[in-house]
Amino acid sequence: MKKQxxxxxxxxxxxxxxxxxxxxxxxxxxxxxxxxxxxxGQHYDERMSKxxxxxxxxxxxxxxxxxGSGSHGQQTARIxxxxxxxxxxxxxxxxxxxxxxxxxxxxxxDAVKLHIPVAHLEAxxxxxxxxxxxxxxxxxxxxxxxxxxxxxxDGDENLLQEGVPKEKIFFVGNIMIDSLVQYREKARQSxxxxxxxxxxxxxxxxxxxxxxxVDSEKGLLxxxxxxxxxxxxxxxxxxxxxxxxxxxxxxxxxxxVKNMPNLILxxxxxxxxxxxxxxxxxxxxxxxxxxxxxxxxxGIPCLTLRPQTERPITIWEGTNKLVKLETDxxxxxxxxxxxxNIKKGKIPKYWDGKTAERVxxxxxxx
Numbered sequence: 001m002k003k004q005x006x007x008x009x010x011x012x013x014x015x016x017x018x019x020x021x022x023x024x025x026x027x028x029x030x031x032x033x034x035x036x037x038x039x040x041g042q043h044y045d046e047r048m049s050k051x052x053x054x055x056x057x058x059x060x061x062x063x064x065x066x067x068g069s070g071s072h073g074q075q076t077a078r079i080x081x082x083x084x085x086x087x088x089x090x091x092x093x094x095x096x097x098x099x100x101x102x103x104x105x106x107x108x109x110d111a112v113k114l115h116i117p118v119a120h121l122e123a124x125x126x127x128x129x130x131x132x133x134x135x136x137x138x139x140x141x142x143x144x145x146x147x148x149x150x151x152x153x154d155g156d157e158n159l160l161q162e163g164v165p166k167e168k169i170f171f172v173g174n175i176m177i178d179s180l181v182q183y184r185e186k187a188r189q190s191x192x193x194x195x196x197x198x199x200x201x202x203x204x205x206x207x208x209x210x211x212x213x214v215d216s217e218k219g220l221l222x223x224x225x226x227x228x229x230x231x232x233x234x235x236x237x238x239x240x241x242x243x244x245x246x247x248x249x250x251x252x253x254x255x256x257v258k259n260m261p262n263l264i265l266x267x268x269x270x271x272x273x274x275x276x277x278x279x280x281x282x283x284x285x286x287x288x289x290x291x292x293x294x295x296x297x298x299g300i301p302c303l304t305l306r307p308q309t310e311r312p313i314t315i316w317e318g319t320n321k322l323v324k325l326e327t328d329x330x331x332x333x334x335x336x337x338x339x340x341n342i343k344k345g346k347i348p349k350y351w352d353g354k355t356a357e358r359v360x361x362x363x364x365x366x
Contacts, residue, residue: 005090006033006035007036007096008026011101012103015098015104017176017290018099018121019096028360032364038083040106042075065082079102079106083106095111097119098121098122098175100135104137105137108120108144118144119148120142123148123149124155126138147168149170150169152311153349173350173352176293176294177351178353183271198235198264202235203236203264204230204334205237206286208240208285209288214241214243220251226327228259230334238263239266242268282301282337285303285334286302287305287306292311292318295319295320303323304323317346318345318346318347
């Protein structure tokens with residue numbers, strides 16, 4: 001029996017947690033699959049990437065394209081140019097891309113133009129806001145993929161409404177949860193709370209990196225003014241993204257940040273440490289997609305500083321709530337949680353740690 005040659009694409013930080021469980025599941029069948037891990041190098045902070053390769057026990061990539069940062073056009077062009085060379089040399093039978101970053105759409109376009117089937121892991125998610133570059137990446141990738149692997153039923157519905165044939169759609173569940181289930185016990189052993197001198201439920205966790213929030217002085221000020229007020233009632237732990245740190249400096253807001261004694265700034269932390277911070281937080285303030293899902297799984301209240309989300313199931317069934325980018329709104333919602341008005345959620349179907357098994361099963365029977 002000829003082995004199927006499969007490329008797994010990673011590029012930015014969220015991809016690693018999605019591909020790690022899938023990589024491990026495929027390696028259980030060495031007689032059926034030959035795997036190659038392709039790292040585009042889209043993530044420009046290698047310190048952050050290294051954390052995830054070490055913590056998730058991923059192997060050294062078979063190909064590292066070193067595309068680095070740049071505008072969307074520059075980055076996408078570099079990925080397509082460099083990955084095409086790899087495809088022409090290697091001729092895989094299948095390319096699996098995940099999520100909605102530039103690496104996702106660029107590698108999918110390359111493969112499809114060379115008549116190589118593509119599977120999109122985390123397909124069908126829609127924010128219905130085409131101002132978000134991630135939304136464009138999602139739409140493009142879904143339109144050209146052969147296998148659409150959805151994390152929740154709304155993904156199936158979105159794809160059917162867009163005219164995708166039913167036989168291309170596979171509801172497999174949320175692959176991010178596979179990593180949480182696998183590493184939850186290791187995360188419990190993290191000493192990050194002691195290192196930061198904080199205690200369980202003693203703090204709120206912040207993540208902030210989206211251009212719509214941090215690339216304008218007005219938006220950043222709205223958020224920091226809210227933090228100044230909230231931090232008078234609870235400690236705020238903020239592993240700061242390089243982009244956000246840079247923008248705080250650009251707008252001359254360092255002094256404002258320093259004047260919040262209860263705001264604990266840290267460098268980006270490793271995967272286990274970050275899971276621990278999520279599990280033990282009173283609540284989370286974020287603009288991330290994945291953290292909306294992780295907080296739902298952990299049952300931790302999550303306030304998402306965005307006008308819409310491509311993961312509405314985290315609102316319908318989970319612990320997530322969207323908050324307008326207004327200082328008073330952010331403060332009001334945080335105060336609600338501190339006053340004990342906590343949204344109860346449930347874990348959605350197939351967010352059970354077995355998504356990788358369901359995905360691999362699809363390709364075993366082909």
